[in-house]
Amino acid sequence: MWLWFSKLGSPKWFYELSGRWLPWLVAAMFAFLFVGVVWALLFVPQDYQQGLTNRIFYVHVPVASISLAFFPLMAIAGTITLVWKMKLADIVVKTAAPLGAWFTAFALASGSIWGIDTWGTWWIWDGRLTSLLFQFFLLIGVVSLRSALEDSDAAAKACALLSIVGCINVVVIKYSVDWWNTLHQPGTDFVLSSNKANGPDIWVPLVLMIGAVYLFFAVSMIMSTRNEILERERRSQWVEELVDNL
Amino acid sequence: MKPHRRKRLAVVAFIAVSLSMATGLTLFALSQNIDLFYTPTQVAGGEVNIGQQIRIGGMVKEGSYESANDTMRVMFSATDYVNEVPIQFDGILPDLFREGQGIVVEGAIDSNGLFVASRVLAKHDENYMSNEVKAAMEAAGVNTENQSALAEY
Numbered sequence: 001m002w003l004w005f006s007k008l009g010s011p012k013w014f015y016e017l018s019g020r021w022l023p024w025l026v027a028a029m030f031a032f033l034f035v036g037v038v039w040a041l042l043f044v045p046q047d048y049q050q051g052l053t054n055r056i057f058y059v060h061v062p063v064a065s066i067s068l069a070f071f072p073l074m075a076i077a078g079t080i081t082l083v084w085k086m087k088l089a090d091i092v093v094k095t096a097a098p099l100g101a102w103f104t105a106f107a108l109a110s111g112s113i114w115g116i117d118t119w120g121t122w123w124i125w126d127g128r129l130t131s132l133l134f135q136f137f138l139l140i141g142v143v144s145l146r147s148a149l150e151d152s153d154a155a156a157k158a159c160a161l162l163s164i165v166g167c168i169n170v171v172v173i174k175y176s177v178d179w180w181n182t183l184h185q186p187g188t189d190f191v192l193s194s195n196k197a198n199g200p201d202i203w204v205p206l207v208l209m210i211g212a213v214y215l216f217f218a219v220s221m222i223m224s225t226r227n228e229i230l231e232r233e234r235r236s237q238w239v240e241e242l243v244d245n246l
Numbered sequence: 247m248k249p250h251r252r253k254r255l256a257v258v259a260f261i262a263v264s265l266s267m268a269t270g271l272t273l274f275a276l277s278q279n280i281d282l283f284y285t286p287t288q289v290a291g292g293e294v295n296i297g298q299q300i301r302i303g304g305m306v307k308e309g310s311y312e313s314a315n316d317t318m319r320v321m322f323s324a325t326d327y328v329n330e331v332p333i334q335f336d337g338i339l340p341d342l343f344r345e346g347q348g349i350v351v352e353g354a355i356d357s358n359g360l361f362v363a364s365r366v367l368a369k370h371d372e373n374y375m376s377n378e379v380k381a382a383m384e385a386a387g388v389n390t391e392n393q394s395a396l397a398e399y
Contacts, residue, residue, distance in 0.1 A: 045376030049342065054374060083255045119367045120340030124350075126282040164262050168269045179273075180280045181303060183350055188372040195382050197373035 009086035011229040012238050018222045025222070029215035036208035044205055053117045058206060060114055062213035064107035064132070068173060069217070070100030070139065071166040078160030088225075090156040091232065093163055094146060095224040101139040103217070108132060119183055127176035128184035131169060138166045283350050289361075290329040296355055302331055303350045303369065311345055324349060324361075331355075335363040342368035 040058035047054035074096045080089035111129070112122045123129065142162050149155035177186040190203040233239045247255075273280070283303035284294055294300055304324030310332075311322045318337060322345075323330045333351055343349065348369035353362050375383075 045378065047374050048377045048380040049370060050374075057374065079255070079258055082258050083251050118340070118342055118370050120342075121365075121367055124282070124367070127280050161258075161261070164258065165265055167262070168266050171266075172269070172273065180277060180282065181285075182282050183367060183369055185370060185372040188374065195379060197375040197379065197383070199375070199379065201376065201379075202374050 009080075009084070009088045011088055011091070011233055012236075014088055015226055015229050018226060022219065022222060025215055025219050029212060029219055032208055032212035032215060036205060036212045039205040040209055045201055050118055053114065056110055056114045058209045060107065060110040061206060062210040063103060063110060065210065066213055066217050067100065067103040067107045067132075067135070068170050070096050070103065071135070071163060071170045074100070074142070074163035075167045078163040081156055081160045087232075088229075090160070091225055091228045092221075093142075093156070093159050095221065095228050097139050097142040097146070097159070097163075099217075099220055099224065101136060101143065104132065104136040104139060108136065115183075124183050126182035126184055127180040128173065128182050131173040131176050135166070135169050135173060138162070138169060142166070286324055286326045286329040286331045289331050289355070294355060296357055299352070299354050301350055301352050302333075302361060303348070304331070306343065306345050306347050306349055308345045324351065331361050332359070333361045333363050335366050337364075337366070339366055340368040342370060 036058070041055055044055060044058070046052055074093050077089040077092040077096070080086050081093060108129075111132075115124075116122050142159050145162060146155045146159050149158060176182060177184055188198050190198045190206075192200065194200050230239055230242075283301035286302065286304050288294070289302060302324055304326050307323040307325040307330055310325075310330075311320065313320045320335050320339065321332065322335075323332050325331075333353075335351070335353075343366065348371065350367045350369055351361065351363040352365040352367075355361050
């Protein structure tokens with residue numbers, strides 16, 4: 001277990017392993033995305049109340065749900081950085097922050113578009129929207145904190161700590177719609193029965209889109225992590241050999 | 247685990263736990279301010295002053311909607327099925343607006359107890375279904391409209 005753990009921290013080992021996984025993940029992502037998009041945009045029945053607008057649900061929900069995964073991921077990697085000083089963990093904290101900001105921005109934008117058509121407004125300062133906007137600024141904060149500190153060791157520690165702190169906000173985002181009254185609707189309880197609201201005709205394509213977006217998250221995380229590994233290990237022998245063999 | 251690592255882990259855990267508690271207490275103290283709107287029952291209970299800019303959330307009461315013939319003016323009541331507030335609005339209603347729909351209105355109460363709204367927003371619930379499913383459920387005698395929103399108000 002500990003051997004596996006320390007092996008995982010080796011950038012070279014991760015670079016080789018992820019290189020083998022990547023084509024499969026990309027293929028699976030496109031498969032999920034194709035079936036999911038076609039199903040969600042062309043075949044999902046129109047909502048009784050929101051009509052076609054409801055189809056943005058299939059973009060907004062997967063993107064928003066994955067945007068909540070960034071801080072927990074960064075906090076785990078940050079804790080490993082602080083306690084075990086594992087090289088790869090800090091690389092994950094660094095690459096996740098800007099990606100997380102993009103995903104959060106996309107969740108906010110898709111939510112706004114849904115909002116203007118159903119609620120009648122682009123934006124409202126309710127608990128859910130405000131806490132998600134706060135997450136966006138926190139992620140921008142993690143990115144700028146790293147570039148503001150010249151000492152890379154100090155930057156790694158500061159970013160790790162901010163990532164752990166940012167996790168609290170994820171809990172607030174998640175439960176905002178239950179703790180306070182908001183314009184945003186609460187989470188949906190999906191059901192197996194096909195003759196009730198939120199049945200399989202609604203959630204099966206959602207599961208496909210969630211699969212596609214999560215795979216996209218994995219692919220983009222792995223690709224930018226590999227980039228950062230090459231950048232940081234550029235003076236090591238295995239990277240030089242890799243470049244020579246190109 | 248080596249002692250210095252255990253110590254660092256303890257420090258990280260301490261920071262995380264104390265910050266969560268601080269955040270939790272702050273949010274608990276602020277919860278009144280974080281709520282987006284007042285309910286008609288809160289308004290009836292005198293929590294709102296005349297002329298104060300506020301939001302009220304509720305359902306459009308069945309049978310309460312009236313529109314003027316010559317102006318944009320509409321009148322309706324927002325209800326939480328315990329109390330209700332009469333609302334007057336001059337403007338364009340959101341597409342989802344109908345009787346029985348959840349709404350949030352912005353504006354102020356005048357001295358006659360009438361809420362003069364400057365903006366009306368529609369609130370939709372978290373239940374998604376096709377017209378076919380809705381028709382089938384209603385044929386079976388199930389109320390499909392805003393079930394959870396009802397529980398919320």
